[in-house]
Amino acid sequence: MADTAGFGLGEVVVLLAAGVVAVPLFRRLGLGSVLGYLAAGLAIGPFGLRFFTDAESLLHTAELGVVMFLFIIGLEMRPSKLWKLRRQIFGLGAAQVLTCGVLLTGVGWLAGLPPAVAAVGAMGFVLSSTAVIMQMLDEGGERNSDEGQRGVAILLLEDLAIVPLLALVALWAAFNGGGSAEPVPVWQSIGIAIAGLAAVIAAGRWLLDPLFGLIARAGAREVLTAAALFVVLGSALFMQSVGLSMAMGAFLAGVLLSESNYRHQLEADIEPFRGILLGLFFLSVGMSLNLATVLGEWRMVVGGVVAFMVVKAIGIYTVARLAGSDHAAAAHRSALFAQGGEFAFVLYGAALAVGLFDPRISAVMTAIVILSMALTPIVMIVQRRVQRDAPVSLDGIDEAKDLSGRVLFIGFGRFAQVATQVLLARGVEMSLIETDVDMIRAAGNFGFKIYYGDGTRLDVLHASGAGRAEAILVCVDKPEAADHIVELCRSEFPLAKLYVRAFDRGHSLRLIKAGVDYQIRETFESALEFGRTVLTGLGYADEQAKDAVEDVRERDEQRVELELVGGVSEARRLMRGNLPTPQPEPFFPAKPGKVRDPATASRP
Template sequence: MSAPNAFFTETLLLLGGAVVTAPIFKKLGLGTVLGYLAAGVVIGPVLHGIGDGEAVLGVAELGVVFLLFIIGLELKPSRLWQMRRDIFGLGSAQVVLSGLALTAVAYLSGVTDWRGSIVAGFGLALSSTAFSMQILEEQGDVNTRYGQRAFSMLLFQDLAIVPLLALLTVLNGPKETANPLPDLAIAVGAVAAMIVAGRYLLTPLFQVIARTGAREAMIAAALFVVLGSATLMQMAGLSMAMGAFLSGVMLAESSYRHELEADIEPFRGILLAIFFIAVGLSLQLEVIYQNVLFIILAVPVVMVVKGLIIFGICRISGSSHNDAVRIAFLLPQGGEFGFVLFSTASATGGLLSNSTASLLIAIVTLSMALTPLGVALSKRFLTAEKHEELDEDFEGAGADVLMVGFSRFGQIAAQILLAGGREVTVIDYSADRIRQASNFGFRIYFGDGTRKDVLRSAGIDRAKIVVVCTHKQEITDHVVELVQTDYPHARIFVRSYDRIHSIALRNRGVDYELRETLESGLLFGRMTLEALGVGEADAFAIQEDIRRRDEQRLVLQATEGITAGRDMLFSKPVRPEPLVKPKRQMETFDASDGLSAPAQEEPARV
């Protein structure tokens, strides 16, 4: 087979593996990362479809570079400065403590001497930025407190690869007499050059290109900036990912940030997927087979030791139990830079034998593969978050209206009631919301509306109407059931969660229900029509027509199922304008028994 054909065949195998496995593993709840790994194992070691996994991995590492650039775009320099304690405090503690502990484990296992044990221990102390950040992104946890702390540790690990590579020179013995100061000066100079370029050159560059209106030139410029900064850092002895991250941070306050992110995202996604597949391709099944018992013990030992250390330092540094558990299960694996460290130690100086380096790489790869499963397992170790309790005596409680839940919906409704001269007793189970409301002069009682004793203390016996404005559907249903069972005299007005919830509440027999988004959506659509030139009277008539259709669909859906009344929905613009004919047809509909469908001759309705 010719080289071009082989290249295209391998590309098809990589893309096909991603297309097949990602949806399957996502559907199974195992995450796309594990799916890509499985695809790599099947394509490479099992079927031998691609032989040179290392070559694919070298190209696919650009996915990690693009990932760090996009992360940098989300972190303004001021935000990065706020994270400095986590980066250099938490991050350094994790690398040093994990490195020392795993060095001891490696030495006691007898796989290498004390020098090789140091290399193995600190190499295994590094975690996978690609795996961890991909999992955080899939779960939407990048900007959470635990996500930011995990990222801080990963960022320090990227910085730590420089001194760790220098450590190899020291461990090789006195024959290496090179002065490390010039290399350090070059690295510092490269970082300084990146900061200066990012501050004074990058934004003007994109301004010039944007004026030309050439979309492809903007994409090329974005790729040039990412790859150029990554190459500069690599030449200075730092990681390519670090260079891309710094360029992203420098552009975080640029007005072109969102456009850059949109341009880079497709490249990031596909290259990162190929990176995970390449890790699977590089897995040496023969090494695993020859050392299967050792690996069965080594992989969990490494992950447990590392996870316990991460959990401990997170707790000591102020993380909650749940956040510490999440971080500990997210970062126990080995990382991409472990591959670099072990390969370098094997190729130069002989600190590790080739077989030992292959064994360590297999351990790192398997630990990566187990990470998504570990993250899923972490949920079993989470504890219920402690809910802050406030002392409450319910002095002065009792009014015609008892409101359960002071959500944004309830706050607006309460304004109407208070403006109408009516007293409202409000109870809420959020201490923070009660404190915030008190700043505006509201008197809200702390209490759980799903408890009968709380409702009684809040004066439900005197209430004519109970207004339920809670956020969660299950809590709303619990309150409604409790009031209907024990206080049948009270009328119940409910904020529903969605359309299906509205139907369920009607079937329960509540006196009134309303979806939070209905009225605001109707008004928003009417105002948009008016802004497009439709007359105020016509826009109002259209709004009322849609309101009637919505109510009639609810009546049908309550008896015939959720798909009933689909013919009342508009999916195309109605012609001709103005909307006189649909309005007249709607009047015909209103004159009927309220359950029949609109006349068939109504135009432009699907």
């Protein structure tokens, strides 16, 4: 329909529509937004509905999304934090790149490729996709976890690795008779890159903060946004000119501004551009998948995807285990990093330009990388499911057996951790069971003896001493699991008092109907205390604040009683009739006269 040279409003609408339709659908199916963007790009690209015929040009523009993503990551990486990661960057990252590079070079060589071609193809695949990995870490809420920070460190090393790899492409081409120009000496490329890094660091240290201060004092809000974009794109362009990646330049600019007074403003200004352009990047990658190459060379493409992903995953897992990671963390990292990435396009393009790759090999290797990126969300889903279903390692953990505590705790999350303190203060003998082995080990470091046991199983309840306990305290996180435990305990251990942590009002009603001795919503009392403190902080007298809390508590009890008798809709109707003014549920205002205006209230 159009190519990117004639990029107009119609094409913008098509791109937005593709993302708006595909991403929510794929997320609803549990496949993630990355796969949604890739599928949408394939559908509207030159091998689908042909709304676009020049995916490569769009890809170059969309790479700015990755650039801005790295800038925002840099804003969260203060220099001190980055310094703490130095061993993981240059140790773990280098070990992973070198190990996987050697293994994948061997795969290419066994497939019949010349050694130099096999090495370049392998090293391109070794450079994992920063965009895919960071997006999946964000969606899983893992970016700031320890494992997430290790992933960031490895990605930084891979960004740095592009410089010597591009220089080696020129050398390999010369040795193999390819290329028409004299290759730039490796020492010269590295020297230029180091000088460029020093220039960016100097500018960030002495120029950026004063520049933003000057613009902020001028009061031009839109100019501050323009300045943020200028810094990101300018740093990226300068780094590219000295042989480093644009993403590395943007990341470095973010790190240099991470301690700036304008850090949060910059993040807010860049975030909308980052999100849109990153989505555009994934769309353009999907468009770039050459289906003609995949179909014509399907044996080589499919075999390459499987062999490269499997061998790379094995290399990553081995390095992770040798570095001290447990099985779960190593398996997770293997699945996350098993794909090729956007830097492969740069490396393969350079190899094609100097004659090291022929067009066929370049097209096949590019298709392998794109398919591996598309498969990563599926691989992660499979890995999580296998991890969840795999037998739990109980090394150093005792299973529940012949326990005899006066009180049985089922679940030891944040709620139970506080509740146990009260009982411990009076020396009450307790038995505690939990299914989260990490929680059990962590609690053991603080002197808690917790046994492994699933409270939803009747045999485990018997082994945990539920038949001898005076009270059973159900403190699990999932309401469905709590309901099942209550049903088992009411049927099999009727003499034990049953105290249950409720998730919300609906869960409380179910527990009351099930006949538990006591239930409480996990946040209800703490939220009331929070509100009371706010009132006193605003100048209301202590007695007034307490009256307001008691009024809310009474109204909540009335509503629960009404819902038990007449159902939710009837309770809403009757309670609204008692309210002085209509209010959104579940909030019920204090009775008239109990709380006065702060201006007239007596202050403490």
